[in-house]
Amino acid sequence: MSVEGDGGADGEPAVPVSWRELLGEARARLGSPNDARRIVERASGFDGAEYHLRLDDAVTVRSAAHFEQMVERRATGEPLQYVLGAWSFRTLDLYVDSRVLIPRPETEVVVEVAMAELRHLARTSAVALDLGTGSGAIALSLAREVVGIEVWAVDRSPDALAVARANLAGLGRAGARVRLVEGSWFEPLPPILRGRIDLVVANPPYVAEAEVDDLAPEVAHWEPRAALVSGPTGLEQIAAIVEAAPRWLNRPGALVVEIAPHQRAAAISLARDAGFDPVDVRPDLAGRARVLVGRV
Ligand SMILES: C[S@@+](CC[C@H](N)C(=O)[O-])C[C@H]1O[C@@H](n2cnc3c(N)ncnc32)[C@H](O)[C@@H]1O
Structure with missing residues (x-):
């Protein structure tokens, strides 16, 4: 977890929470571990092994806003695919x-x-x-x-x-x-x-x-x-x-x-x-x- 004002992993301003904490918050709000994980992956840009390795990274202000907006949209019932803006086929x-x-x-x-x-x-x-x-x-x-x-x-x-x-x-x-x-x-x-x-x-x-x-x-x-x-x-x-x-x-x-x-x-x-x-x-x-x- 980082303190406010710390740089995120890419040097951008960060908020005082880790991705792990946001993951827990999304699970609680959405009631779906899968949706929570997909939203964290999308907001953080982490996938595969990187996802597990970097869950304790600081969250940048910009990523936190993206995360919040996606959780909010999903909570209103919008399909996960539209919220993520991406789907594999x-x-x-x-x-x-x-x-x-x-x-x-x-x-x-x-x-x-x-x-x-x-x-x-x-x-x-x-x-x-x-x-x-x-x-x-x-x-x-x-x-x-x-x-x-x-x-x-x-x-x-x-x-x-x-x-x-x-x-x-x-x-x-x-x-x-x-x-x-x-x-x-x-x-x-x-x-x-x-x-x-x-x-x-x-x-x-x-x-x-x-x-x-x-x-x-x-x-x-x-x-x-x-x-x-x-x-x-x-x-x-x-x-x-x-x-x-x-x-x-x-x-x-x-x-x-x-x-x-x-x-x-x-x-x-x-x-x-x-x-x-x-x-x-x-x-x-x-x-x-x-x-x-x-x-x-
Ligand atoms: C069931 S969706 C299929 C979309 C995509 N091919 C897929 O499989 O995910 C049907 C598509 O047909 C289009 N459509 C409906 N009536 C049509 C028509 N008369 N002529 C051409 N496209 C039409 C709709 O706009 C929609 O994009």
């Missing part, structure tokens, strides 16, 4: 805030399935389209993990695209192969892409209006409604994508769409009606039917 450390859906583990499986479809297509240079890109989680993962791929990413929300753009800026060289476009599903794409897209992947809104009350309060209150809610049935946006995708897909080509488990039968029938064959639904890590796959 596959190999990425994404910036996230309340303009975008928080990327979920099941969507990491969607990317895994999409990459397996690309391997099956075995093209030397593939073109992929991520519909409803949000934070850019799917598009940027594909760009980073698939050598030489060209990725188009669409979202109707200019706010979401601003977040995707910030994440794209942090992607490095792979970012040069990603294009972000504003508009509804296929509508903003240049006509030259018709019949040239090898993979269409999407995590569209698929919650029915009547299901909104069943969402966890943290989700319903904080995450963007336009990212969650599809319309009266929940299937409207999946149907729009499945129906239009064949006109944009190369032959052979693949469609990979995240769905809710109870939409399995309806999604399969939509894909068959649109001309996909074969059609399959793959499970997420918990074994729930989650990923619609159709080939043309």
Whole structure:
């Protein structure tokens, strides 16, 4: 513990508490050891072994203010991911805030399935389209993990695209192969892409209006409604994508769409009606039917 006026580890003015004391305070206020630790890691900048080694360091005035602001926000119910302003998705450390859906583990499986479809297509240079890109989680993962791929990413929300753009800026060289476009599903794409897209992947809104009350309060209150809610049935946006995708897909080509488990039968029938064959639904890590796959 340091005394007021002492320098913090980086020579900045410090407050008379250690990170260990702030950790205890955050645990008591939030009732969650995990959230408390994540907030201390974020405010201190310590991670891995450094975190344990430096818990007794002096806290700088600036870090203490950041810590206090994060604990306050979390205490009001704001999701941890928005409070931290960062969340990991596959190999990425994404910036996230309340303009975008928080990327979920099941969507990491969607990317895994999409990459397996690309391997099956075995093209030397593939073109992929991520519909409803949000934070850019799917598009940027594909760009980073698939050598030489060209990725188009669409979202109707200019706010979401601003977040995707910030994440794209942090992607490095792979970012040069990603294009972000504003508009509804296929509508903003240049006509030259018709019949040239090898993979269409999407995590569209698929919650029915009547299901909104069943969402966890943290989700319903904080995450963007336009990212969650599809319309009266929940299937409207999946149907729009499945129906239009064949006109944009190369032959052979693949469609990979995240769905809710109870939409399995309806999604399969939509894909068959649109001309996909074969059609399959793959499970997420918990074994729930989650990923619609159709080939043309
Ligand atoms: C469930 S979020 C998915 C975000 C991100 N792909 C992910 O998996 O974390 C759905 C996204 O679709 C966008 N969206 C909703 N309707 C759209 C439409 N008609 N055209 C394009 N994007 C749309 C929303 O703005 C939101 O960013």
